[in-house]
Amino acid sequence: MELTTQEPLETLARHAFGRVADAQRFEGNRVTLLRDGPEAYPAWLAAIGQAKKFVLFENYIIRDDRIGQAFADALAAAAARGVRCRVIYDWLGCASRTSARFWRALRDAGVEVRVYARPGLAHPLILGNRDHRKLVCVDGDIAFTGGMCVGHEWAGDPERGIPAWRDTGVEIRGPAAAGLAFTFADSWEAAGGHIGPGELPWPNEIAPCGDVGLWVLPGRPDSMGLYRLEQLMAELVQRSLWLTDAYFVATTGYVHALAGAARAGVDVRLLVPGVSDKKMVQTLSRAAYRPLLEAGVRVFEWDGVMVHAKTAVADGCWSRVGSSNSNLASWMTNRELDVVVHDAALASQMEAMFERDLGTSTEIVLRSGRVHAAIPSRGRSERFGRASRALAGAIGFGSAMGATLSRHRALDSSEARAIGLGGFALLVLAFLAIVVPRVIAYPLAVLAIWLAGALLVRAWSLYRGRKP
Numbered sequence: 001m002e003l004t005t006q007e008p009l010e011t012l013a014r015h016a017f018g019r020v021a022d023a024q025r026f027e028g029n030r031v032t033l034l035r036d037g038p039e040a041y042p043a044w045l046a047a048i049g050q051a052k053k054f055v056l057f058e059n060y061i062i063r064d065d066r067i068g069q070a071f072a073d074a075l076a077a078a079a080a081r082g083v084r085c086r087v088i089y090d091w092l093g094c095a096s097r098t099s100a101r102f103w104r105a106l107r108d109a110g111v112e113v114r115v116y117a118r119p120g121l122a123h124p125l126i127l128g129n130r131d132h133r134k135l136v137c138v139d140g141d142i143a144f145t146g147g148m149c150v151g152h153e154w155a156g157d158p159e160r161g162i163p164a165w166r167d168t169g170v171e172i173r174g175p176a177a178a179g180l181a182f183t184f185a186d187s188w189e190a191a192g193g194h195i196g197p198g199e200l201p202w203p204n205e206i207a208p209c210g211d212v213g214l215w216v217l218p219g220r221p222d223s224m225g226l227y228r229l230e231q232l233m234a235e236l237v238q239r240s241l242w243l244t245d246a247y248f249v250a251t252t253g254y255v256h257a258l259a260g261a262a263r264a265g266v267d268v269r270l271l272v273p274g275v276s277d278k279k280m281v282q283t284l285s286r287a288a289y290r291p292l293l294e295a296g297v298r299v300f301e302w303d304g305v306m307v308h309a310k311t312a313v314a315d316g317c318w319s320r321v322g323s324s325n326s327n328l329a330s331w332m333t334n335r336e337l338d339v340v341v342h343d344a345a346l347a348s349q350m351e352a353m354f355e356r357d358l359g360t361s362t363e364i365v366l367r368s369g370r371v372h373a374a375i376p377s378r379g380r381s382e383r384f385g386r387a388s389r390a391l392a393g394a395i396g397f398g399s400a401m402g403a404t405l406s407r408h409r410a411l412d413s414s415e416a417r418a419i420g421l422g423g424f425a426l427l428v429l430a431f432l433a434i435v436v437p438r439v440i441a442y443p444l445a446v447l448a449i450w451l452a453g454a455l456l457v458r459a460w461s462l463y464r465g466r467k468p
Contacts, residue, residue: 016232017215017229017340020225020228020229020232021215021217021225021226021228021229022217022218022220022223022225023215023216023217023225023229023340024179024215024216025213025214025215026174026175026176026179026203026213026214026215026216027175027208027213028174028175028207028208028209028210028211028212029172029173029174029175029176029177029208029209029210029212029213029214030172030173030174030209030210030212031170031171031172031173031210031212031214031339031341031343031346032170032171032173033168033170033321033346033349033350033353034144034146034168034169034170034171035167035168035353036148036154036164036165036166036167036168037067037148037154037155037156037164037165037167038155038156038164040144040146040148040154040167040169041067041070041154041155043144043171044071044136044144045070045071045074047136047138047142047144048071048074048075048078048136048138049074049077049078050138051078051083051085051138051139052083052139053083053084053139053140054083054084054085054086054138054139054140054199054200055075055078055083055084055085055086055136055137055138056086056135056136056137056138056181056184057071057075057085057086057087057088057135057136058087058088058089058131058133058134058135058136058184058187059088059089059090059093059133059134059135059149059150060089060090060093060130060131060132060133060134060149060323061089061090061093061094061097061149061150061151062087062089062094062097062098062149062150062151063094063097063098063149063150063151063152064097064098064099064101064102065151065152066152067150067151067152067154067155068098068102068150068151069102071150072102072105072106072109075087075106075109075111076105076106076109076110076111079109079110079111080109080110084112085110085111085112086111086112086113086114086184086188086193086195087106087111087112087113087114088113088114088115088116088131088184088187088188088191089103089113089114089115089116089131090115090116090117090130090131090132091115091116091117091118091119092117092127092130093130093131093132093149094115097151103115112193114188114191114192114193115191116130116131116187116190116191116335117129117130117131128329128333129221129333129334129335130329130333130334130335131187131190131191131334131335132323132324132329132330132334132335132336133145133183133187133323133335133336133337134146134147134148134149134169134323134337135180135183135184135337137177137180137181137184140177140178140181140200140201140205140206141173141174141177141178141201141206141207141209142171142172142173142177143171143172143176143177143180143181144169144170144171144172145169145170145172145180145321145322145323145337145338145339146167146168146169146170146309146310146321146322146323147167147168147169147246147308147309147310147311147321147322147323148167148169148308153165153306153308154167154308162305163304163305165305165306165307165308166302166304166305166306166307166308166309166357167307167308167309168244168309168310168311168321168353169321170321170339170341172214172339173209173210174206174207174208174209174210174212175203175204175206175208176203176214176216176339177206178200178201178202178203178205178206179203179216180216180337181200181201182200183216183218183337185200186218186220187335190335212341212342212343212346213341213342213343214339214340214341214342214343215339215340216337216339217229217322217324217336217337217338217339217340218335218336218337219323219324219330219331219334219335219336219337219338220335221332221333221334221335222332222333224331224332226324226330226331226336226338227251227254227331227332229340230254230257230312230326231253231254231257233312233314233318234254234257234258234260234261235257235260235261237261237266237314237315238266238315239266239267239315239316240266240267240268240269240313240314240315240316240351241258241261241266241267241268241269241312241313241314241315242267242268242269242271242312242313242314242350242351242354243268243269243270243271243311243312243326244270244271244272244307244309244310244311244312244354244357245270245271245272245309245310245325245326246272246273246276246306246307246308246309246310246325247276247278247281247285247325247326247327247330248270248272248285248288248325248326248327249281249284249285249288249325249326249327249328250288250326250327251328254326255288255291255292256291258270258292258295258297259291259292259294259295259296259297260295262292262295262296262297263295263296267298268296268297268298269297269298269299269300269354269358270292270297270298270299270300271300271301271302271307271354271357271358271361272285272299272300272301272302272307273301273302273306273307273308274301274302274303274304274361274362275302275305275306276306277306281327286371289364289371290366290371293364293365293366293371294366298363299363299364300357300358300361300362300363300364301361301362301364301373302357302360302361303360303361303362304360307357310322310323310324310325310338311350311354313347313350313351313354314347315347316344316347316348316351317342317343317344317347318340318341318342318347319340319341319343319346319347319350320338320339320340320341321338321339321341322336322337322338322339323336323337323338324336324337324338362374
């Protein structure tokens with residue numbers, strides 16, 4: 001029997017999502033697409049305003065500005081009427097954006113607040129482990145997730161002509177909302193708290209309110225679940241795979257998977273920022289353009305102020321919306337949260353939204369062997385800078401050099417620059433070690449003492465039966 005377009009992905013979803021991505025499926029939901037902060041924030045605030053039992057609020061960035069204050073006021077008002085409100089924020093995400101006074105005022109209003117991954121001498125590597133999730137859950141039957149943090153960037157300022165950052169989220173009603181509440185409980189425990197049995201409803205206690213099935217993908221440090229899922233989706237998709245990614249710094253393996261799909265005739269498109277708030281990430285993102293373009297992947301750069309969305313739509317029936325970017329931080333070290341929705345109606349909306357976004361984007365093409373913007377706009381250089389490409393190759397040295405030394409995969413010509421720059425960097429390091437050994441030895445000694453102290457403190461805490 002010939003397979004229809006949807007059957008391979010349906011088979012994957014039914015039999016492999018849970019094992020591959022540590023995902024859990026929930027039936028009987030209603031999912032509403034929310035484009036940008038001006039659509040999402042009013043829905044979040046309305047849900048908090050109607051809360052009767054609890055509010056769970058988790059976000060990487062909660063700014064101490066007019067937007068953050070609006071949510072602080074809503075949470076304080078909910079707490080005042082007896083609703084139990086819990087908030088988790090990420091230390092690094094809020095370190096330079098939110099004052100201690102802001103958190104103190106929330107706590108004084110009766111809101112329970114916890115910080116995730118505050119650095120300390122006993123945890124020297126914790127800065128690489130972030131809570132990047134975006135979640136609002138109210139009473140266990142309505143929840144919101146996606147890419148939006150809390151701050152003026154996502155709201156814009158129409159009176160001053162400042163547009164909101166381009167982002168995407170979803171509103172979920174039904175049993176899946178209760179499932180999302182348990183992902184919050186997992187983060188709350190990781191931040192040192194505890195939510196007791198019976199405080200949150202089980203998904204089977206929430207009445208269905210729709211016919212949409214979806215999977216909740218709670219990314220955790222070292223899980224790599226979403227990475228494995230994205231690899232499989234790229235292998236099995238048959239017709240189309242359209243991706244929007246704010247900080248695309250994919251591994252060589254994922255780039256090869258997307259390229260392989262395009263070579264097999266799949267319509268693969270990638271939308272990334274044309275102007276990013278993280279210039280280094282944009283440089284690294286552009287390092288992957290050549291192999292993608294050579295394989296037939298269409299790459300677009302958003303012409304607006306910033307595209308921050310993290311979405312995918314495949315074969316007109318599958319949609320992914322969440323907080324995960326296609327890079328190693330999201331795949332390996334962060335706490336992330338995504339949902340995969342099997343619904344043709346939502347996928348149609350996602351495709352229409354993607355096509356509208358392409359209307360305000362510039363396509364990147366290969367011309368005479370070089371990467372160019374097809375239609376340069378807003379002062380953009382027609383050809384990307386040589387220094388940027390060299391830097392991107394140097395940073396990408398690890399994957400290419402590992403393959404060179406171990407021969408565990410075939411290399412292609414696009415990786416020659418990364419390998420060459422990696423070899424040159426090692427020569428410089430060797431020269432410094434011979435001529436000025438203190439430059440190498442002293443920092444290594446300090447790092448070794450710090451790590452040794454952290455390990456000994458942790459070992460002693462475990463031995464004494466205390467949680468460090």
